[in-house]
Amino acid sequence: MATAAQLTANRNNAQHSTGPRSDQGKARSARNNFRHGFRSQSVLLPGDDPAEYEELLAELTSHFDAQGLTEERYVREMADAEWRLRRVRAHQEVLLTARIAELAAQTPDADPIHLQAAAFQYLHQNSGFGVFLTYEAKFERQYERAYQGWLITREKLSRHSARQFHAQLDAVVRRPLPADEPKLPPVSLPQPAAKPLESDPAATPRNAPCPCGSGEKYKRCCGRHAPAVLSPGNLAA
Numbered sequence: 001m002a003t004a005a006q007l008t009a010n011r012n013n014a015q016h017s018t019g020p021r022s023d024q025g026k027a028r029s030a031r032n033n034f035r036h037g038f039r040s041q042s043v044l045l046p047g048d049d050p051a052e053y054e055e056l057l058a059e060l061t062s063h064f065d066a067q068g069l070t071e072e073r074y075v076r077e078m079a080d081a082e083w084r085l086r087r088v089r090a091h092q093e094v095l096l097t098a099r100i101a102e103l104a105a106q107t108p109d110a111d112p113i114h115l116q117a118a119a120f121q122y123l124h125q126n127s128g129f130g131v132f133l134t135y136e137a138k139f140e141r142q143y144e145r146a147y148q149g150w151l152i153t154r155e156k157l158s159r160h161s162a163r164q165f166h167a168q169l170d171a172v173v174r175r176p177l178p179a180d181e182p183k184l185p186p187v188s189l190p191q192p193a194a195k196p197l198e199s200d201p202a203a204t205p206r207n208a209p210c211p212c213g214s215g216e217k218y219k220r221c222c223g224r225h226a227p228a229v230l231s232p233g234n235l236a237a
Helices: 004-014 023-030 050-064 068-106 112-126 130-173 232-236
Strands: none
Touching (some): 050 068
16 A cells, blocks of 8 residues: 555656647647557548548448438448458558569569568568458458448338338228218128029929920939939938
8 A cells, every 4th residue: 555655756746747738749649549550449540531431431321221320320330340441451462562572673583473472471470460460350340240230220120110011001901980981881792592402302303204395204314313302201201
């Protein structure tokens, strides 16, 4: 635990460290968290073109048809990740191109593929080139997470719209008719005449003349395949 003398000394020392006071010093201090630009809070770094970033953001917003603050947030995260991804790849290209030019000057007859491999190996072993690959993978994951967030939000919005549509449709179907709206009269369809059953006593007897006028008995003409007609006496039995 600090003693009273130590606390007093700390307070006195703190009075001599108040941070930058000039505008240039404050601006320089505000950029301390930029480091190499990949972990900075600001998407745009000195030298970046704001109009080019806004063009990228507008293109993604139009492509994903962002609706509402949540979808716009995910689209902006995709734009930020894409912007940083392009930057880190541009840095890789600059370093590789410079190293390839150095090696080509030393060995003019070397194969271009061998020069590229040698440059990549040299930068990976003798510099922090590996961090570029790390951040490249990081920004790709950041873009994918934002895309998945947008996709889930869009699916929820679609389901909500579908439920709302069906609710409105159900309300229209169940809506009672106004009192002054004329009602249609009920439709009565004609019923087919009942056909007498062959077992009905009123049916043509098998030994009677056929109703078709052929002169034959009913059982030998139209009723050849008709079942036997039960007489009232047989029914009573």
